Amino acid sequence: MFWFLLITCVTEMTGIYVKGLYLADRAHVRPNSWVYNIFIIFEICFPSLMFIKILTKYANSKPTILCGLAIMYLVYVYEVITDGIFKKHNLTITLMAVLFVLYSLYYFYCLLKDESYINLKYSPAFWWVSGILFYYFGGTACNIFYNKLSTVIVTPKHYLTYYIYNALNLILYSCWSYSFICRKWLTKTSAA
Amino acid sequence: MVDKDISGLIIITTLIFLIAPAFLVLYIFIYNRRKKRHIEEKAQMQLTFEAEIAKTQYEVQEQTMQTIGADLHDNIGQLLSLTSLTLNSIELDNRLKAREKVDAAIDLTVRSIKEMRLLGKLLQGDQLVVSGLSEAIRHEINWMERSGKYKIKYTRAEDLPAANNPDKDLIVFRILQEILNNIIKHAHASRIYINLEYNEGTLKLEITDNGIGFNADELTDDQRGMGLQNMRKRAVIIGGEVAIKSNPGEGTQISIFIPYP
Numbered sequence: 001m002f003w004f005l006l007i008t009c010v011t012e013m014t015g016i017y018v019k020g021l022y023l024a025d026r027a028h029v030r031p032n033s034w035v036y037n038i039f040i041i042f043e044i045c046f047p048s049l050m051f052i053k054i055l056t057k058y059a060n061s062k063p064t065i066l067c068g069l070a071i072m073y074l075v076y077v078y079e080v081i082t083d084g085i086f087k088k089h090n091l092t093i094t095l096m097a098v099l100f101v102l103y104s105l106y107y108f109y110c111l112l113k114d115e116s117y118i119n120l121k122y123s124p125a126f127w128w129v130s131g132i133l134f135y136y137f138g139g140t141a142c143n144i145f146y147n148k149l150s151t152v153i154v155t156p157k158h159y160l161t162y163y164i165y166n167a168l169n170l171i172l173y174s175c176w177s178y179s180f181i182c183r184k185w186l187t188k189t190s191a192a
Numbered sequence: 193m194v195d196k197d198i199s200g201l202i203i204i205t206t207l208i209f210l211i212a213p214a215f216l217v218l219y220i221f222i223y224n225r226r227k228k229r230h231i232e233e234k235a236q237m238q239l240t241f242e243a244e245i246a247k248t249q250y251e252v253q254e255q256t257m258q259t260i261g262a263d264l265h266d267n268i269g270q271l272l273s274l275t276s277l278t279l280n281s282i283e284l285d286n287r288l289k290a291r292e293k294v295d296a297a298i299d300l301t302v303r304s305i306k307e308m309r310l311l312g313k314l315l316q317g318d319q320l321v322v323s324g325l326s327e328a329i330r331h332e333i334n335w336m337e338r339s340g341k342y343k344i345k346y347t348r349a350e351d352l353p354a355a356n357n358p359d360k361d362l363i364v365f366r367i368l369q370e371i372l373n374n375i376i377k378h379a380h381a382s383r384i385y386i387n388l389e390y391n392e393g394t395l396k397l398e399i400t401d402n403g404i405g406f407n408a409d410e411l412t413d414d415q416r417g418m419g420l421q422n423m424r425k426r427a428v429i430i431g432g433e434v435a436i437k438s439n440p441g442e443g444t445q446i447s448i449f450i451p452y453p
Contacts, residue, residue: 108220117228120221133213141205148198160199164206171210 001180004046011039033088037080040089044072044096047132051103054125058110061103068099094143097136104133124183131175135168244429245359248366255369259335260311268307275300310338325361326352326388329368329397333386336372342384349389357453360430364397364450367423367434371399371446374419379403379444395452400445405438423448 018032048069055061072095079089107129111118120126142149142164149161278297282290313331326348333344368386375381381403389396408420420436423446427434432450 108216111220112223115227117224117231120224126220130213130217133216134210137213138206138210140209141202145198145202149202160202164202 001046001050004042007039007042011035030086034085037085037089040076040092040096044069044076044092047100047103048072050128051100051107054129055103055107055110058107058114061106065103068103072096072099088146090143090146097139097143100132100136101140104129104136108133122182122185124179124186127175127179127182131172131179134175135172138168138171139165241359241429244426245362248362248426252362252366252369255373263307263311268304268311271300271304271307275304310335324356325364328361328365329386329388332365332368332372336376336384342375342382344384344386346386347388352388352390352395353453355453360395360450360452363426363430364395364448367426367448368397368399370419370423375399375401375403375444378406381443390452393451395448395450397448397450398445399447400443402443405440405442405444407440408436408438 015032015035018029018035022029022031048065052062052065055065072092075095076089076092079092083089107125111126118126142161146161149159275297278293278300282293284290329348330346333346336342337344372384375384379401381401383402385398385400387396387398387400389398420434423434427448427450430450432448435447435449436444437446438444
């Protein structure tokens, strides 16, 4: 988890830096999409591995999730070959969102089916999956209409997608932060 | 203009796509709370059941103790007093009479020993339930027949399930004890028929007497409270029911249906 968040921070900072360069010299510098395209490699991998870990309690989901992982990487390679690295890999992102939403819904289904009671208020897995569901399901409209949205400017400095993704990021990281707090509480309780 | 339309549409769609998971999360929370309540209710029911089993166990033992107390006083106590009197009245000079009295004392002592043996078996009575309901019923009947006041006919089906359920056996046995107590106290009966059978997962115990009978509708709350309602309550706890058929002058038939094992 730590490494993924570190990679995310590095990506975001690199993205801002490249964007600055691009705005200064549009003729010679490419937009920062390539930075996020590289980040997709980690973005596909990390939540998939987390889902394997979370769903182990309920079912043997490893083969299915690994299969999904392979398909996402195949689509990613396909997009690299056809569109190159500088164009945003929207197909991979959409597929990733669909698969992660399906995994989240499957987790909730298992949770409902499970006869034992879990206090969801303090369940790290529940809040982690909720964050994923809000982020990827909420971003569906943006992913589908990405080509149209890339021309819609709300303020002179920012596109509409900027605000939507900021809001989604806020929800995602709020849920994840609370999930980490719950995890910490649980560790403390177990230690006591 | 087109940009504004698209912006509005995307914002609304995104909001809807955020509201949907929010409702899902809310639903899971509500469902989870219900699940918790259900688990708590189940645990409470289990506690009630266990308390009822413990109470029944205690009542069976108490009934046994009462019977033993009464028997020691009325039967063995009398026999031993008589033995003592007989031995005290022996005149050693008159060997012939003394011989008769010693023989009488020996006879009384043998009868006391027999009674003591029966009492010993009765003490194991509540333990008998563990080894099977039918065995416990037979033992209870043997004890009741000793008084000579009742002719009891006991029939049991051959196809009773091999697997026992000790908790259910205990409660059925206690209900039977209550019914027999009621017959002794109120029915003025001379014949009792007890039938135990098993059909499609249901155990049926039927007790019929030729006593004075009663009208169930005319019983006062106190009369109904201790016996009949207790029987019904206990049967319900193990998922069964009690059916009572009775009319003044026509005897009483009580049937207990219990899902078994």
